[in-house]
C-alpha cells in the first residue's frame with residue numbers, strides 16, 4: 001500500500017504539471033512558439049507539447065455533439081500509454097488509478113468555483129489515501145478484500161446496516177496505522193424535505209453564537225462548553241508541546257527523530273479524533289428539538305490574519321500585539337468552527353432542518369430591546385445596554401441577535417414570538 005501511494009503521488013504531481021503547462025500553452029500568443037509567462041523562457045516548436053505526439057492524452061473524441069475532451073477525459077485517455085511505458089503501474093488496481101485523476105479534477109473544479117486555492121503539488125507526507133470505485137471491495141465478516149492487494153483482516157468498528165450497499169472505499173495511512181472508510185448507500189431511504197416557512201415554529205428556532213471559552217451559546221440560554229478548556233485537554237496539549245520540543249531536538253535525518261515525530265503525529269490524531277467525536281455529539285444536541293438553526297457567516301481566515309506592523313521613527317517597529325494574537329489564533333484553529341458547522345449541516349439535513357448563515361455584523365453590540373448598537377454595550381462577559389439598561393450574558397445576547405436576523409431571513413416576523421428567552425416580554429419586542 002505504501003508503494004501504491006508513492007506511485008500515485010508521482011502520477012498526481014505529473015498530471016498537475018501537465019494541466020499547468022497546457023494552460024500556459026493555451027494562453028500563448030502564437031501556437032508552437034510559446035513562452036512561459038512566469039519564466040519568460042521560449043520553447044521551440046519541436047518541444048512544444050501542444051502537438052499530438054507529445055501532449056499527454058488525446059484532445060478529441062468520437063462524439064459529434066461535443067468532440068473536444070475535457071481535461072479529465074484527455075488525461076484519462078493517457079492511462080494506457082502510462083501503463084505501457086511504466087509497466088509497474090499495472091500492479092495498481094485500475095479504478096484506484098482512475099480515482100487519482102478524479103481527485104485532481106475535483107481539486108481543480110473546487111478552485112474554479114473559488115472555494116479553494118490553486119492545486120499545489122503534494123508532498124509525500126500529505127498524500128495519504130487512495131480510493132476504490134464503487135463495486136470493487138468485498139466484505140466477509142471481519143475480512144475485507146481490496147482488489148490488487150488481497151484479503152485481509154480488519155477491525156470492524158460497526159456493522160453495515162441492513163439494506164445498505166458499499167459504494168466507494170477509501171484506504172488511508174495515518175500515524176497509528178492504516179484505516180479504511182466505507183461509503184454506504186440505501187436508495188430506498190427517501191430524501192427528507194427541508195422544512196418550509198409554514199412548518200417552522202419560531203420558538204423552536206435556535207440562534208447559535210460560536211466562541212472559544214463557550215463553544216456554542218444558544219439563544220434559549222443553553223451553553224455548550226469547549227472541551228479544550230478542561231483539565232484533561234490542557235494536560236494533553238502540554239504533552240503535545242513537550243513531545244514536539246523533544247522531537248525537534250533530535251538529530252536531523254536520524255531514526256530517533258523519525259520515531260519521535262511519529263509519536264507527535266499519533267497524539268495529534270488522537271486529539272483530532274476526540275474533537276471530531278465531540279463535534280458530532282454537539283451537532284446532535286443542537287438539532288434536537290429545533291426547527292431551524294442559525295449561525296454567523298464567519299470569515300475565519302480574516303479573523304486569524306496577522307496584526308498590521310507599526311513602524312516607529314527610528315526605523316524599527318512598535319509592539320503591535322501579534323504575539324498575544326498568536327494564542328487567540330491557535331484557540332480559533334482548535335475550536336474548528338467551520339468543521340462543527342459542516343457536521344451540523346449533515347445531521348440537520350437528515351431531519352430536514354434548515355441551517356442558515358447570517359451576516360455577523362454588530363451581533364454582539366446590539367440591544368434586542370431598544371436596538372441601540374454600540375461597542376460600549378458590551379462589558380467583557382456581560383451585555384448591558386447603555387440606553388435602556390437591558391442586560392444579559394454577552395454570548396447569549398449575541399445568539400439572540402443571530403436568531404432575530406435569521407428569522408428575518410426566513411421571512412418570519414419575530415414579534416409573533418412569546419418571548420426571546422423568558423426575560424423579554426412581547427410588548428418589549430418591536431419590529432426588528
Ligand SMILES: [Zn+2]
Pocket residue numbers: 367368369370371372385386387388389390
Ligand atoms: Zn437597550
